[in-house]
Amino acid sequence: MSKIHVSAVVNGDPVDFLADPRESLLDCLRDQLGLTGSKEGCGTGDCGACSVTVDGVLVCSCLVLGVEAEGKAIGTVEGLSDGGTLHPLQRKFIEHAALQCGFCTPGILVAAKALLDQNASPTETEVRYWLAGNLCRCTGYDKIVRAVMDAASEMREAV
């Protein structure tokens, strides 16, 4: 199948790649653009390890075709930190030991940032339901939820 030329913006940088029409956005990010921070845990949109934003909307990149990225702005875990400065979520995840194996972490960070972008003061229940599409098998979610709440609190104080 002939490939299609795709132009997009990823984490603020313009990119071009050739996508097989069958390839997911996740495959294109990982295999064409070398952005392996987004992970494939299921390929069926159930685990959230591939979470990215497309024009600010949180999606599972395994359920989006690479060709659909044409003209879109994509945000991945690699774009969370600002140069050498970690996003508060990244820092709080380390401080709270909110990761064990770390494989689900990129997707959870992207999803949590999407939550805080629209809700600066989520309740514990809101965090838990927002992250219900992000599977973690190691932590039991306790420290993840605490890290997100703590990051939100710090970000509110910083405003």
Added chain:
Amino acid sequence: MAKDEIKSEYRLIGTRPNRPDGLDKVTGRARYGADMTLPGMLFAAVVRSPHAHARILKIDASAALALDGVKAVVTRADFPTGLTGEDWNLQENSMAGDVALYDGHAVAAVAATSRLLAEDAAKLIKIDYEVLPHVIDVDDAIRPDAPVVRVGAADHTVPAGSPPNVVKCLDFGHGDIEAGFSAADLVREHTYKTEATHQGYIEPHACVAQLGADGKGEMWVCTQGQWYIRRMCAAVLGIDASGLRVTPSEIGGGFGGKTIIFMEPLALALSRKAGGRPVKLVMSRSDVLRATGPTASASMDVKLGMTKDGKLTAAKVNFRMQGGAFLGASPVGEALSCALACYDIPAVQHDGVEVLANRPKAAAYRAPGSPMAAFAVESLLDEMCHELGLDPLDVRLKNAVREGVKASYGPTYAKIGLVEVLEATKAHPNLLAPLGPNQGRGIASGFWFNHGGETSVSLAIGEDGTVTVSAGTPDIGGSRASLALMVAETLGIEYEAVRVNIVETGALGVNEPSHGSRATFATGKAAVEAARHAMAEMCRRAAKEWGIEEEAVVWKDGAAMPAGPNAGKFPPMSIAEIGAKMGGNGGPISGHHETNADGVGASFGAHVVDVEVDPETGRTTILRYLVVQDAGRAIHPAYVEGQYQGGAVQGIGWALNEEYVYGANGRLQNAVFLDYRIPVASDLPMIDTVIVEVPNPGHPYGVRGVGETGITPPLPAIANAVAMATGARIRSLPLSPPKVLAAIKAKGRG
């Protein structure tokens, strides 16, 4: 970094610094199994049996091979013959021989220049099958007239005339069992069942493998144990172990399921056949669920005798487990050994059989065998406490094992902490929370042996006095941090001055995997010894520099210093000064230690769960959850809590949702995460933890190991809580809403 409230004589042990690999893991930089790319790399796809049991009549790969860009196809014919025992099991599970033994069993594999091309080519490989009768359920498999999974698979323990799928029999015990039951005021006996579950690590198995015609190769792979992978692949492929260099990637969870090989030999065989080009093989989630893991399913009889004041007098357990189509894959031995390990019972008898079924080869899953056994024993114990009007926590305390007691499985316990765990549980405020209608509280204890095992660690002093540790146990949950803490504590230097690398197979002697809750215990113990080894050498260097006897130099606070009045007066020589001078003063300084680590300290825990059961739907909600466990010593308490919480939640999934569902055709019906439903954040409350510390005298800092015990109590604790909430006792898992609803309705009719 604030120290925890626990009083400690240590400077660093017990603090909670940031993990050294944290930055890589929150930025997406950490490289896992599927994140590796090599020049000239091919991509592989695997063809799997759609049948639970089928003779493979013919494999025709000609159409696949005719595609441009397809470089190799392998079948079992590309592997050596004549393997025996577990080597044969591993080879057979990696790639079917004459017969596909389960749905998802690999039959052929193909390598091509792109992933999509490999997947297209796999669809063109034509396989003719003769479908054979199959058997899935453990109780069905043990019937004398069951379809035979494999003829002649039984070992010497099976008496003649046993049902055809019984492949192993075990029995052990001590004490006068009949006298024990005679001394009881209440004797009860029930049968319990648990379904197979999967470890459910979020990272699918993945590797990049390269193997030349000369038998030399290398592999990048997500694994809990690079040396195990090397040995197993070498055996399956007929190459020398030392010819294969295995580098562990970061690992996206394992829980026991990444201690053995699955598709790795296929990638190596494809590479060999494709002229030595590297081959990447990444499993899909469905492949992971169909053909890796899972744990065994179990059918278990338990009989207990108890006096009216709650003393256990005798116990008899009889377990039947299937671990797939392969002898030795089920953890029936561990299940029997763990079943009664929490209690001091005068007479115990254990009997068990392993049965073959048309399922994948079971792999270890966190405290293998113990959760099922605990479900059976702790459920019955709870029932009897309620029948006699006794407090279930007091009864557990009354029967708890202590130092010097002969364990149900044979040895005599050294220093253990079950009593301390149960007392801490009793004191926890969660036990005072009031319960409302349809709510119940369940309690259970749990046990795991913990493990030492083959361990080799090296440590090198840098020219600036910083330290590099080479460890062989992959870091699944913060072990780099715990190892750095122990080494820094021992050397008297800062935590940040120690870098821990997880190294490839060429860099150290054989290490067992990160399994058995051993990484912080055994690798930690060896790392401390390696540090002491380097300290002794640094003292020698200082003695040489000062021109005094080396016995007159001691190591203190990160520096060599003269000891005693006759040593002379010299200022302390820091590790940085020694490192800077070592080139001209004797050469490189390193420490090394290798051992088959002894001094293992057994692990006990207790969990308390409050649930609410919706009487309309049968759905169980976890309201409160408490884990209390003896860590021996918590090196990094945050990651100890993480192990407790993660184990508890895997157990919650096993208790409430997770099970392998097979259709009448023997095919797995729920091979995606939507249908194999592991707990999500919105299912759960915070998981409260209490770290009890009864130091293990067999470890320099008292470590026992914390990974596994936590998955054991949730199964019975939740079943006990649901029984209290509903008045209905359910003796099979999972406690899915339809099952709970049916039990509530049956009780109403009764």
